[in-house]
Structure formats: C-alpha cells, structure tokens
Amino acid sequence: MTALIGIDWGTTSFRAWRMGAEGKVLEAVGDGPGILAAGALPGGFRQALQDRIGGWLDGAPVIASGMITSRNGWVETPYLPLPLDAAALADSLTLHDGIHFVTGAVSDPDGPAPDVMRGEETEIIGHLAGGGADGLFVLPGTHSKWARARGGRITAFRTVMTGEVFAVLRDHSILGRLIQPGPGDEDAFRRGVEAGWQDGALLGRIFSARTLALLDRLAPQDIADYLSGLLIGDEVAQGARDAGGPVTIIGRGDLAARYRIALDMMGIAAVIAPPGMARRGLWEIARIKGLS
Amino acid sequence: MTALIGIDWGTTSFRAWRMGAEGKVLEAVGDGPGILAAGALPGGFRQALQDRIGGWLDGAPVIASGMITSRNGWVETPYLPLPLDAAALADSLTLHDGIHFVTGAVSDPDGPAPDVMRGEETEIIGHLAGGGADGLFVLPGTHSKWARARGGRITAFRTVMTGEVFAVLRDHSILGRLIQPGPGDEDAFRRGVEAGWQDGALLGRIFSARTLALLDRLAPQDIADYLSGLLIGDEVAQGARDAGGPVTIIGRGDLAARYRIALDMMGIAAVIAPPGMARRGLWEIARIKGLS
Numbered sequence: 001m002t003a004l005i006g007i008d009w010g011t012t013s014f015r016a017w018r019m020g021a022e023g024k025v026l027e028a029v030g031d032g033p034g035i036l037a038a039g040a041l042p043g044g045f046r047q048a049l050q051d052r053i054g055g056w057l058d059g060a061p062v063i064a065s066g067m068i069t070s071r072n073g074w075v076e077t078p079y080l081p082l083p084l085d086a087a088a089l090a091d092s093l094t095l096h097d098g099i100h101f102v103t104g105a106v107s108d109p110d111g112p113a114p115d116v117m118r119g120e121e122t123e124i125i126g127h128l129a130g131g132g133a134d135g136l137f138v139l140p141g142t143h144s145k146w147a148r149a150r151g152g153r154i155t156a157f158r159t160v161m162t163g164e165v166f167a168v169l170r171d172h173s174i175l176g177r178l179i180q181p182g183p184g185d186e187d188a189f190r191r192g193v194e195a196g197w198q199d200g201a202l203l204g205r206i207f208s209a210r211t212l213a214l215l216d217r218l219a220p221q222d223i224a225d226y227l228s229g230l231l232i233g234d235e236v237a238q239g240a241r242d243a244g245g246p247v248t249i250i251g252r253g254d255l256a257a258r259y260r261i262a263l264d265m266m267g268i269a270a271v272i273a274p275p276g277m278a279r280r281g282l283w284e285i286a287r288i289k290g291l292s
Numbered sequence: 293m294t295a296l297i298g299i300d301w302g303t304t305s306f307r308a309w310r311m312g313a314e315g316k317v318l319e320a321v322g323d324g325p326g327i328l329a330a331g332a333l334p335g336g337f338r339q340a341l342q343d344r345i346g347g348w349l350d351g352a353p354v355i356a357s358g359m360i361t362s363r364n365g366w367v368e369t370p371y372l373p374l375p376l377d378a379a380a381l382a383d384s385l386t387l388h389d390g391i392h393f394v395t396g397a398v399s400d401p402d403g404p405a406p407d408v409m410r411g412e413e414t415e416i417i418g419h420l421a422g423g424g425a426d427g428l429f430v431l432p433g434t435h436s437k438w439a440r441a442r443g444g445r446i447t448a449f450r451t452v453m454t455g456e457v458f459a460v461l462r463d464h465s466i467l468g469r470l471i472q473p474g475p476g477d478e479d480a481f482r483r484g485v486e487a488g489w490q491d492g493a494l495l496g497r498i499f500s501a502r503t504l505a506l507l508d509r510l511a512p513q514d515i516a517d518y519l520s521g522l523l524i525g526d527e528v529a530q531g532a533r534d535a536g537g538p539v540t541i542i543g544r545g546d547l548a549a550r551y552r553i554a555l556d557m558m559g560i561a562a563v564i565a566p567p568g569m570a571r572r573g574l575w576e577i578a579r580i581k582g583l584s
Contacts, residue, residue: 071506106507113487113500114507143499159503160496164465172460173453195405201530202494203523204452207435208405211451214363215398215406231495238493 002026002060004292005053006282009068010034010119011142014048015278018056019292023283025276029053035066035073045074046097061291063282065102066119069094079106079116083153086125086281090288102285107157115159119278120145123250126281127273128152136243138236140251140259142167146239162235163255166228175206175227178213182221184254186261189229191218193262196233206230228258236262243268250277294318294352296584297345298574301360302326302411303434306340307570310348311584315575317568321345327358327365337366338389353583355574357394358411361386371398371408375445378417378573382580394577399449407451411570412437415542418573419565420444428535430528432543432551434459438531454527455547458520467498467519470505474513476546478553481521483510485554488525498522520550528554535560542569 004023007016014032017025029052033041038048045068050057069077075096080088084105094101104118120139124147127137134152139145142164147157170176195205209227212218218226236259240247246269249256256272263270286292296315299308306324309317321344325333330340337360342349361369367388372380376397386393396410412431416439419429426444431437434456439449462468487497501519504510510518528551532539538561541548548564555562578584 109507113490113497114503114509115499116503116506146496158492158496159499160493161465161467161499162495165461165495168460168464169457172464173456175453198405199530200450201452201527203454203457203527204438204450204530205405207407207451207453211406211408214408215401217406235493235495238491238496 002056002058004283004286005056005060005062006279006286007062007064007068008119008122008278008282009064009066009073011036011067014038014052016053016056017279018053019279019283023280023292025279027056035068035070039072061100061286062098063093063100063102063286063291065122065278065282069101069103070118074099075101077101077103079104079109081105081109082107082157083150083155084121085153086129086284086288089121089125090285093285093289100286100289100291102282105154105157115157117145117157117159120147120157120250121154122281122285123277124149124154124281125284126277126279127248127250129284130277130280132248132273135245135248136240137248137250138239138259140249140255144235158239160235160239162231166231169206169227170224175209175223178210178220179223180220182219182224185222185225188218188222188225189258190261190265192226192229193233193236193265195226196230196235196262197237197266202234205234229262232258232262237266240266240268245269246271248273294348294350296575296578297348297352297354298571298578299354299356299360300411300414300570300574301356301358301365303328303359306330306344308345308348309571310345311571311575315572315584317571319348327360327362331364353392353578354390355385355392355394355578355583357414357570357574361393361395362410366391367393369393369395371396371401373397373401374399374449375442375447376413377445378421378576379580381413381417382577385577385581392578392581392583394574397446397449407449409437409449409451412439412449413446414573414577415569416441416446416573417576418569418571419540419542421576422572424540424565427537427540428532429540429542430531430551432541432547436527450531452527452531454523458523461498461519462516467501467515470502470512471515472512474511474516477514477517480510480514480517481550482553482557484518484521484523485525485528485557487518488522488527488554489529489558494526497526521554524550524554529558532558532560537561538563540565
C-alpha cells in the first residue's frame with residue numbers, strides 16, 4: 001500500500017521513492033532524467049514521470065522538490081524567505097497537475113547578495129526531522145550550498161559555484177591544457193587544499209596549477225586533483241570560518257569524502273549525514289500537510 | 293637609419309617598432325599575428341616576421357620579448373629568478389636565428405606557489421628606465437600581473453587569471469545564460485566592484501550575477517559588466533592591499549580604465565603609465581647589451 005511517492009528532481013538528476021506507512025521505502029529509482037533531459041521529451045515532464053515510475057501512480061499523493069519548480073521546470077513557484085521550517089514548506093506546497101511541489105528558498109532578497117536554492121532546503125529539513133542537530137551544513141555539488149539551522153529552522157545559506165567552476169576551468173581554460181587523466185590522487189588533492197586556504201586572490205592561487213606543472217613539480221595526472229583541492233579548500237576555509245561546531249556534510253560518495261578531508265585538514269569536526277535526507281524531508285513536509 | 297627593431301610578441305598579439313637614434317620610433321606595426329597564429333603558418337615564425345616587417349630587416353639588430361620565448365614559441369628560454377633588473381635581462385639575452393630574445397622571470401621557484409611571466413618584465417623595465425617610480429604595478433590582461441619594483445629591480449610578482457576566468461564564466465557557465473549584450477554600463481561595473489571587495493568565498497559572490505538577474509534586480513544587458521567588476525574588484529582588493537603608495541597601471545584602453553575605477557573606488561591612488569613601455573624596455577635592454 002503506497003502512502004506517498006516522493007521525488008527529488010534536479011537539473012541533471014531524478015530520484016524517486018515509493019513509501020509505505022511511516023515513510024518506509026518500498027521501491028526506489030535513482031536514474032531518471034533530470035529536468036533538462038525530461039523537459040526536452042515530446043511529452044515533457046508528464047511523460048518522463050510515466051516512463052520512469054508510471055507503475056507506482058495508483059492514486060497515492062505525489063510530492064516533488066528541487067529544480068523542477070524553477071523557470072525551466074514543470075511549474076515555477078515563488079521562493080520562500082528565511083527563516084524557514086518544515087511547516088512553512090508544507091503551507092506553501094503548490095498543487096499542479098496532481099503533484100504537490102515543494103518550493104525553494106531565498107536568502108536576503110533585498111540585500112546586495114541575495115541567494116536562492118531549490119531542493120537543498122528539503123534535505124536539511126529531512127536531517128532535522130530525523131533528530132539531526134542544528135548547526136552548519138554543506139551540501140556539495142555543482143553549486144554547493146552552505147546553510148545554517150537554528151531551532152529547527154533554516155536561518156541562512158550561501159551558494160558557492162565550486163563544482164561548476166572546476167569543470168569550466170578544466171574543460172575551457174589554460175589550466176586544463178596540461179591535465180592528463182589519472183586514477184585520482186589524495187596527496188595531490190591535499191596539496192591543493194593547502195593552497196586553497198592561503199591568503200590572496202583565488203584567481204591568482206589557481207594559476208599555481210599551471211606553474212607547478214610547467215616547473216615539473218606537479219605531474220600532469222595530478223593537476224585535476226590539485227585544482228579540485230584548491231577550489232574546495234578555498235570554499236571550506238571561507239564557509240566554515242565561523243562554524244562554531246561540527247559541520248554536517250549532506251552528500252554522497254567521493255565528493256562528500258573530499259569535503260570531509262578538507263574540513264579535517266583545517267581541524268574542523270565534520271560528519272557525513274546518512275543517506276536519504278531528501279526522501280525523509282519530503283515525508284516530513286507531506287506529513288505536516290496531512291498528505292501521508 | 294635603423295638602430296634597433298623591437299618586437300613584443302605575445303600569445304595573440306604582435307607589436308613591432310623600427311627605432312632610430314635614441315630609440316625614436318620611425319615606424320610601428322600593431323597588428324601582426326600572435327604566436328598561436330604565427331606558429332601555425334607553413335613557414336612559422338620566420339615567415340610571420342618576413343610577412344609583417346620584412347621591409348625593415350636590413351641588418352639592424354632585432355630584439356623580441358613575450359611568450360615568443362615560451363614552450364610554444366620560437367625558442368624556449370629559461371626563466372630568470374628575482375630580483376631582476378635591465379642588466380640581468382641584457383646578460384641573459386638568447387641569440388637564436390639572428391634575433392636577441394629577452395627571457396622571462398620566475399618568482400619563488402621552489403616555494404608552494406611559484407609564478408612565471410614572459411613579456412611583462414620588459415614593460416616594467418621600460419617604465420623604470422624612463423624615470424618611472426618604484427612601487428606596485430598592475431598589468432591587466434587575460435592573465436593580469438601584479439608586480440613590485442624596488443631600487444630599479446623587480447622584486448615580486450603574482451599572476452591573476454581574471455580576464456580568462458571572466459571569459460570562461462561568460463561563455464561556458466550558468467552565469468552566462470542570462471547575459472544579453474549591452475553598450476557597457478559603468479554603474480553595473482561599479483556595483484560589481486563593491487561585491488568584489490566583500491568577504492566570503494569568491495565562487496559564492498559571483499553567483500550573485502545570477503540571483504540578482506533572477507530577481508529582476510540586474511538587467512540582462514548589465515550582467516557582464518557586473519561580473520567584470522566583481523572579478524576585478526576581488527583582484528584589486530587583494531592585489532593592492534599592501535600597496536603603500538600609488539599603483540601604476542601598465543595597460544591601455546577600456547581595461548586599464550576599469551582597473552583605475554576599481555582602485556579609485558577603494559581609495560587607492562592610481563596612475564595609468566604612458567604608452568610605449570614595452571618598446572622602451574626593449575631599447576633599454578639592447579642599449580645595456582651594446583646592441584643599439
């Protein structure tokens with residue numbers, strides 16, 4: 001018996017869960033089309049949903065979060081201001097084409113550097129709903145998010161474009177020209193992290209990925225790991241400066257491990273949250289709304 | 293009567309001067325092929341030289357500086373260590389195919405962040421040879437150089453990849469997607485400079501070029517100027533932090549003007565050097581060597 005279908009639908013990713021009583025996972029899908037791919041299908045998002053999880057759709061409520069509510073998504077929804085908790089997200093669900101869409105958040109909308117997110121708020125809410133502590137969070141990715149929660153509410157966040165900038169520098173700048181593929185080297189990554197937390201303009205420090213290689217002090221197959229470490233090191237040094245406690249990493253695999261290494265190197269306690277935060281957040285929002 | 297032919301030969305630029313007594317310019321060429329284009333010609337660099345200034349080559353000495361001495365240039369020459377003056381450059385000229393090549397400089401070759409340049413050292417020497425003061429210099433470009441001179445010698449420098457990073461972000465990242473071409477807007481540039489000198493991770497602050505536009509607080513035709521200001525603002529805030537006196541900008545046109553605006557906004561005195569620093573540096577090095 002399906003109690004709720006939850007979807008975390010991002011720009012290039014689609015994960016969905018069929019949940020039973022108390023949010024127990026009955027089935028899961030991890031490889032559906034992101035909104036860029038799904039939006040390009042002849043039948044659009046509806047077809048993507050039918051193709052991927054059509055067999056689940058038996059009248060149970062469906063809830064979705066992520067970039068699916070952005071301008072290029074299924075329906076564009078407004079951003080909610082901070083501070084933000086699960087109840088505010090439940091109150092603001094947008095019912096459209098039979099799906100309950102969780103909206104995103106905006107930080108400092110009238111200030112000099114406003115910021116937005118769609119999807120990460122649900123993961124943080126999932127962490128808090130599961131009894132996770134307040135504090136500082138990092139959600140690594142193409143666009144990393146650093147967020148703070150106090151008293152069960154998200155009170156601040158900041159986007160850092162580390163993943164995307166790494167990719168464009170590797171693929172389109174002079175720093176990529178000397179790169180050769182390698183097996184991945186943690187020492188090179190750590191060396192980059194040390195360069196990443198130094199003083200001085202970041203766009204000066206990244207040039208060392210070229211000069212060290214030109215001077216035969218960095219092997220071509222280590223340049224990418226060094227550059228990754230340098231960018232993550234700069235991000236972490238700034239993001240965790242006023243951590244005031246352990247940093248919770250919400251993420252998976254190699255990328256989450258890289259952030260933990262960088263935090264460890266700077267002497268900042270870090271824990272990687274267990275998987276399932278997005279699903280758990282969707283369940284919590286639906287529960288408050290009375291959907292499940 | 294030709295006393296010296298000087299060439300400033302960069303990756304994408306070629307400027308040459310036919311000089312008479314005391315370095316007086318008799319003829320000048322500003323639009324020859326850079327080393328990428330020249331190196332691809334069937335006859336290579338020799339043909340490029342013949343095509344562009346063949347009529348000048350009557351036996352007078354020829355001196356050249358810039359990326360033409362890099363791995364992809366006419367001849368690869370070693371880097372000279374700091375501190376560096378005109379005499380050291382004159383002592384290290386490399387005579388190859390009848391041309392005297394000025395070599396580049398290396399900073400901190402054994403330290404954690406070594407740096408290199410080829411060509412800018414000659415421009416700074418030109419400034420000093422003309423009676424210009426010591427102090428802090430910025431040479432804006434694809435890869436800006438910040439250099440310090442004391443007692444007529446270059447004592448330190450740092451490369452900052454501002455120009456190239458601006459171009460790859462504009463052309464290949466999400467920040468470019470909302471950009472529309474515009475006439476150039478100084479207010480948007482100044483607004484970017486203010487965001488550029490703030491605290492926090494640079495790769496976080498640049499995301500405001502997207503969020504401000506998403507929230508209709510930055511016009512699509514102003515995004516590029518805002519992003520340019522943000523990157524230059526970050527560079528200048530870090531580069532001129534310990535200026536201890538006026539900053540000399542060695543550069544031309546719109547780009548030099550942008551750096552002056554950013555320095556002015558931060559309350560740091562700045563002067564744009566008169567044109568001709570590369571030619572003057574080439575003359576000085578040749579004079580010390582006894583070529584002219």
